[in-house]
Amino acid sequence: MRRRLIGGGFVRWGVVVVAATMSVVAAVFVVATLTAPSSSLPPDLVPPEGTYDVRILRDTWGVPHHFGRSDADVAYGLAWAHAEDDFETIQGALVASRGRLAAMIGQDGAANDYMVQLLRVQEVVTAGYPTLAADVRALCEAYADGINHFAATHPDQAIAWAYPLRGEDVVAGFVHKLPLFFGVDQALKELFEDERQRPLTERKTARRGFELGPVTGSNTFAVGPTRTADGSTFLVINSHQPWEGPVAWYEAHLHSEQGWDMVGGVFPGAPLVLHGHNRDLGWAHTVNKPDLVDVYVLDVDPEDPDRYRFDGEWRTLEERTAAIEVKLWGPLRWTVEREVLWSVHGPVVRRPHGTYAVRFASFGEVGHVEQWYRMNQARTFDEWQAAVRRQALPMFNTAYADREGNIFYLYNALLPKRSSGYDWSQYLPGDTSETLWTETMALDELPQVLNPSSGFVQNCNNHPFATTHGPENPSPADYPIGIERRVTNRGQRALELLGADSSITLEELDAIKYDTAYSTQSTMAQLVERVLALPRPIGASSEAWDVLADWNFETDVDNPRAALAILSLAQFLPILGEVEPPSDEALVAAVSQAAQQLLQHHGRLDVRWGEVNRLRHGPADLAVGGAPDVLRAIYGELADDGRLVGLAGDSYILRVAWSSEGNLRSDSVHQFGSATQDEDSPHYADQAVLFAQRQTKPVWMYEAEVRSHLAREYRPGGPDIGRPD
Numbered sequence: 040m041r042r043r044l045i046g047g048g049f050v051r052w053g054v055v056v057v058a059a060t061m062s063v064v065a066a067v068f069v070v071a072t073l074t075a076p077s078s079s080l081p082p083d084l085v086p087p088e089g090t091y092d093v094r095i096l097r098d099t100w101g102v103p104h105h106f107g108r109s110d111a112d113v114a115y116g117l118a119w120a121h122a123e124d125d126f127e128t129i130q131g132a133l134v135a136s137r138g139r140l141a142a143m144i145g146q147d148g149a150a151n152d153y154m155v156q157l158l159r160v161q162e163v164v165t166a167g168y169p170t171l172a173a174d175v176r177a178l179c180e181a182y183a184d185g186i187n188h189f190a191a192t193h194p195d196q197a198i199a200w201a202y203p204l205r206g207e208d209v210v211a212g213f214v215h216k217l218p219l220f221f222g223v224d225q226a227l228k229e230l231f232e233d234e235r236q237r238p239l240t241e242r243k244t245a246r247r248g249f250e251l252g253p254v255t256g257s258n259t260f261a262v263g264p265t266r267t268a269d270g271s272t273f274l275v276i277n278s279h280q281p282w283e284g285p286v287a288w289y290e291a292h293l294h295s296e297q298g299w300d301m302v303g304g305v306f307p308g309a310p311l312v313l314h315g316h317n318r319d320l321g322w323a324h325t326v327n328k329p330d331l332v333d334v335y336v337l338d339v340d341p342e343d344p345d346r347y348r349f350d351g352e353w354r355t356l357e358e359r360t361a362a363i364e365v366k367l368w369g370p371l372r373w374t375v376e377r378e379v380l381w382s383v384h385g386p387v388v389r390r391p392h393g394t395y396a397v398r399f400a401s402f403g404e405v406g407h408v409e410q411w412y413r414m415n416q417a418r419t420f421d422e423w424q425a426a427v428r429r430q431a432l433p434m435f436n437t438a439y440a441d442r443e444g445n446i447f448y449l450y451n452a453l454l455p456k457r458s459s460g461y462d463w464s465q466y467l468p469g470d471t472s473e474t475l476w477t478e479t480m481a482l483d484e485l486p487q488v489l490n491p492s493s494g495f496v497q498n499c500n501n502h503p504f505a506t507t508h509g510p511e512n513p514s515p516a517d518y519p520i521g522i523e524r525r526v527t528n529r530g531q532r533a534l535e536l537l538g539a540d541s542s543i544t545l546e547e548l549d550a551i552k553y554d555t556a557y558s559t560q561s562t563m564a565q566l567v568e569r570v571l572a573l574p575r576p577i578g579a580s581s582e583a584w585d586v587l588a589d590w591n592f593e594t595d596v597d598n599p600r601a602a603l604a605i606l607s608l609a610q611f612l613p614i615l616g617e618v619e620p621p622s623d624e625a626l627v628a629a630v631s632q633a634a635q636q637l638l639q640h641h642g643r644l645d646v647r648w649g650e651v652n653r654l655r656h657g658p659a660d661l662a663v664g665g666a667p668d669v670l671r672a673i674y675g676e677l678a679d680d681g682r683l684v685g686l687a688g689d690s691y692i693l694r695v696a697w698s699s700e701g702n703l704r705s706d707s708v709h710q711f712g713s714a715t716q717d718e719d720s721p722h723y724a725d726q727a728v729l730f731a732q733r734q735t736k737p738v739w740m741y742e743a744e745v746r747s748h749l750a751r752e753y754r755p756g757g758p759d760i761g762r763p764d
Contacts, residue, residue: 640681
C-alpha cells in the first residue's frame with residue numbers, strides 16, 4: 040500500500056477528472072446505446088499558408104521562445120510548441136472541458152462529464168464567447184488552430200472525433216476548471232455521499248467562522264527597494280504544482296511585434312502566461328480559500344418532486360437530460376443518460392436524503408483569458424491594476440512587483456455579499472430570497488497591501504492578515520467571514536526570515552526561498568512536542584523518541600533525523616487536510632510505523648534524508664531536500680523500496696530582479712525540463728539536477744540572447760530554419 044504526502048498548488052492534483060465517488064458514476068447509468076466514433080480526422084485542419092507568422096526558437100534548455108508578427112501568431116506558435124512536448128495532456132484537458140472525457144478514458148471520466156453538463160459549461164461559453172474582445176477571440180482561435188495543425192500532422196496521436204478544436208474550447212477550459220479551484224467539485228462530491236453531511240442552518244443563528252479545508256501550497260515574495268541591499272526590486276514566483284498532468288507548469292516566452300513580451304508558466308490548454316513577468320512588471324498567484332460556494336436544501340412539494348417552494352410560491356425545476364458517452368473497449372462507446380436540474384439558485388442534485396441546489400461565485404463568467412491577457416499586456420502598475428479590476432478571476436492571492444519599485448499584495452476573491460444571521464458554513468434554506476445572494480465584493484473592498492513600510496509582502500497560502508510586518512497589514516475586523524484564518528508553516532517562516540533581514544541580497548533571497556526548516560511555532564513543532572511528552576513504547580521503536588528529540592526541524596538532504604519526523608508526522612499537517620488534531624494513540628502508531636519502515640528499508644532510524652526523499656524521472660534519481668509545508672516544499676508518495684518519491688511541490692520556480700536602474704535579471708528552473716512527456720528528448724529531465732541542487736538557469740528574453748544559446752529554430756509544421764554551428 041502506498042501513502043502520499045502531497046499538497047496541491049495553483050490547483051489541486053487531478054483537477055480535470057472530478058474527485059467524485061463511484062456512486063456518482065453509477066447514478067449516471069440510466070439509458071444506454073452503443074456507438075462507434077469516427078476514426079479519421081476531419082479535413083482542412085491545417086490553416087492556409089500565410090495565416091500565421093511565427094518562429095519558434097528553442098534554447099539550449101529546450102525552452103520555446105515564440106517570435107511572431109501579431110499576438111495571435113504567438114499563441115499559434117505556443118500551441119504548437121507545447122503540443123510537441125505534451126500533446127496528450129493538452130488534448131485531454133480540452134476534451135474534458137467539452138464533457139467528453141469518458142469517451143476518451145472510460146467510466147473514470149463520467150463524473151467530470153456529468154459535472155460539465157450540470158454546470159452548463161458549454162451554454163455559458165456559447166453565450167459569453169461573442170462578448171469577448173476581438174483580440175481575445177483571435178488569441179483563442181489561433182491557439183486552437185495550432186493544436187488542430189499539430190493533430191493533422193500527428194494523426195497517430197490525435198483523437199479524431201475531438202477535432203476541430205475552436206476558440207470556444209479554449210475558453211471552456213477555463214470555465215470548466217476555475218470552479219474546481221475553490222471547491223465546487225468537493226461540494227458536489229459531498230452531496231453524493233450516502234447521508235447528508237452537514238446540518239441545515241437555522242434562521243437567525245450566529246454565523247460560524249469560515250475554516251480552511253485542505254491547505255494547498257505555493258509561495259511568493261515581493262521585496263521593494265527599501266529592503267534590498269542595492270535598491271533592487273525582487274519577485275519570487277513559486278507555485279507548488281503536481282509534477283505531471285493537466286496542471287503541471289510549462290515554461291514559455293511569448294514575444295510579438297505588437298508588444299507582447301512575457302515569460303512564465305503555462306498550463307496545458309492555456310494560450311498565454313498565467314503568472315510570470317514581462318520587462319516591466321510581474322506577478323505570482325498562490326491558492327487562497329475564500330468561501331465562494333453555498334449549498335441549499337430545497338423544500339420540495341411532496342405531491343410533485345419537480346416543484347420547490349421559494350418565497351411562498353411553488354416553482355418548477357428546469358429539467359434536461361445529459362447524454363454521456365463512455366468508452367468501453369476499442370471503438371465502442373456506451374451512451375448513458377442522467378437528469379440535470381436547475382433552480383433559481385443554480386444546479387440541483389436530487390438525492391435520497393434531500394434535494395440540493397448549489398450556488399457559486401463567478402457562474403457565467405467567461406473573461407478569464409481576457410483578464411490574464413490584459414495583465415500580460417500591462418506595462419505599468421495602473422495598467423495592470425485596471426486589468427485585475429475586471430475581476431474575472433474568482434480567487435487567488437496575488438503578489439506583484441515592477442521595475443519602478445512598486446510591490447503589491449491582493450487577496451483576490453469574488454466574495455458574495457451574504458445576509459447576516461445565517462451560518463453560511465452549513466447548508467442553507469432554499470425557500471427564501473434572504474439566502475439568495477446576487478452581488479460580490481468589489482476589488483477595493485478586498486484585503487490588499489501596497490508598498491508597505493516594511494518593504495516586503497509575502498503569501499504562502501496563509502491568511503491576508505499576516506502579509507507583512509507593520510501597520511499596513513489588513514485587519515480581520517475590517518473584513519467579512521469567508522476569508523480563511525490559518526497560517527501555514529511557510530507563511531510563518533517567510534515572515535520570520537524576510538522580517539529579520541533589512542538588507543536583502545539576491546543570494547539571501549534564494550536562501551529564504553529554499554529554506555528547509557519548520558518554524559518552532561509550527562504545527563510540526565507542536566506535534567513533535569506532543570509525541571515527546573507521551574510514554575515511549577517498548578521495543579525497536581523506542582529509539583524513535585530519541586531521534587525526534589534531537590531533530591532540529593530542518594529537512595536538508597543531509598539531515599539524519601528528518602526522515603523519521605516526516606514519514607510519521609507530515610500526514611497530520613494541515614497541508615493534507617486534517618482538521619482535528621490526531622489522538623495520542625494515532626501519533627504513537629504513526630511514529631512506530633515510520634520507525635519500522637526505516638529499519639526495514641534502510642537498517643537505521645537516523646538515515647540521511649536525501650536517501651529517502653527522491654526526485655525520480657527517467658534516468659534521474661536524485662536526493663532532494665525539503666518536505667511538506669516548508670518553503671522548499673516537496674510532496675511525495677512512499678514507494679515500495681521505502682523511498683519518498685516526489686510528486687508535487689516546488690516545480691517551476693521563477694526569480695525576477697529589477698536593478699535600481701530598472702535593468703532586468705530573471706532566472707528559472709523546472710523540476711524536470713521542457714519535454715516532460717517525451718523520454719527520447721534531451722530535455723526530458725535535463726533540469727532535474729539543477730532543481731535538486733537548488734540552482735537556476737538564466738531566462739533569455741532578448742532575441743540576441745536567445746540566439747546566443749540557440750538549439751533550434753523553425754516554424755510550426757515546417758523544417759528547421761537553421762541550426763547554429
